[in-house]
Amino acid sequence: MNTREPAQQNIEDLSRSLLYDGRIHRFQSSTLHTVAAICNSWIAEHPLDLDIFDSASNKIYLQHLNTLRHLVSGSHEIYDTLLEALSTLGWPLDSVFTDRVRFRCIPASFQNHPQARALLCWHRDTYYANAACQLNLWIPLSQCNRKNGIVFFPDLLDTPLQNDSHRFDLQEWNSQGGFQAYRESSNGEVSGTGLTYPSATDPPDPRSGFIPDIGPGEGLIFASRHLHGTMPNTSGQNRYSLELRFCTRRDLEAADEKLNVDNGSRGCFASEFKNAATGEVCPEDLWKRYEQKTRSGS
Numbered sequence: 113m114n115t116r117e118p119a120q121q122n123i124e125d126l127s128r129s130l131l132y133d134g135r136i137h138r139f140q141s142s143t144l145h146t147v148a149a150i151c152n153s154w155i156a157e158h159p160l161d162l163d164i165f166d167s168a169s170n171k172i173y174l175q176h177l178n179t180l181r182h183l184v185s186g187s188h189e190i191y192d193t194l195l196e197a198l199s200t201l202g203w204p205l206d207s208v209f210t211d212r213v214r215f216r217c218i219p220a221s222f223q224n225h226p227q228a229r230a231l232l233c234w235h236r237d238t239y240y241a242n243a244a245c246q247l248n249l250w251i252p253l254s255q256c257n258r259k260n261g262i263v264f265f266p267d268l269l270d271t272p273l274q275n276d277s278h279r280f281d282l283q284e285w286n287s288q289g290g291f292q293a294y295r296e297s298s299n300g301e302v303s304g305t306g307l308t309y310p311s312a313t314d315p316p317d318p319r320s321g322f323i324p325d326i327g328p329g330e331g332l333i334f335a336s337r338h339l340h341g342t343m344p345n346t347s348g349q350n351r352y353s354l355e356l357r358f359c360t361r362r363d364l365e366a367a368d369e370k371l372n373v374d375n376g377s378r379g380c381f382a383s384e385f386k387n388a389a390t391g392e393v394c395p396e397d398l399w400k401r402y403e404q405k406t407r408s409g410s
């Protein structure tokens with residue numbers, strides 16, 4: 113007999129299909145328009161539509177980007193709105209551990225820029241020590257399509273791929289500034305990450321991927337273990353998005369090694385996640401056990 117409540121059953125079914133079947137769940141919410149409006153007002157104050165191919169403009173671009181990342185990750189209003197979206201979809205917040213909200217800018221023609229082209233990288237988030245049971249809430253702030261969007265390769269969800277994730281160590285990565293690194297030296301020089309981004313070393317043709325046509329007011333939730341990436345931005349404009357990565361307590365406890373098909377990175381990003389209801393850091397015994405049980409060593 114199934115004694116679970118229908119709502120609990122529904123969210124467990126959704127979680128299973130996201131993690132195990134590679135479902136990419138699309139939803140709408142009017143509150144996401146509010147989030148987009150907040151971000152757009154900040155972008156207007158700290159413009160990013162600058163010529164990144166000009167070194168002086170690029171320096172200002174990186175400074176503004178750094179400011180915007182901090183504004184977004186420090187905003188309780190944005191975090192609470194994204195949690196509300198998860199809660200409305202059925203996730204009990206006390207059973208969820210999340211990262212902070214991350215703001216991303218994909219500059220126009222970034223693929224032609226010697227440093228920015230590192231963003232052109234087909235990867236699973238597991239390659240960066242993200243838990244294989246991690247789900248990503250992805251919120252477009254711009255209209256996204258084949259000219260600038262996010263691309264998935266659902267057919268490769270469970271197919272081991274050659275990759276260089278064995279070069280990734282979370283401790284080392286964080287010591288270099290992490291995902292949203294920004295450095296300004298005493299002489300005023302700024303740079304992006306300068307870090308190596310692990311990726312599939314023999315990637316498929318991105319044109320064969322699934323590229324959702326999606327815009328503000330909508331969101332995606334997907335398994336971060338999907339092979340995915342960013343299309344070259346040929347739209348002529350910057351593309352903006354937000355991301356909130358999360359894991360459920362249940363999936364961390366289950367520590368299903370089958371979800372980890374080809375990752376060789378070291379560390380567990382869930383160690384930095386916080387409980388969505390209480391703000392408590394993910395318990396060390398939970399993430400350490402997860403890391404030990406799911407490490408593939410490939």
Ligand SMILES: [Fe+2]
Nearest residue numbers: 235236237340
């Ligand atoms: Fe990713």
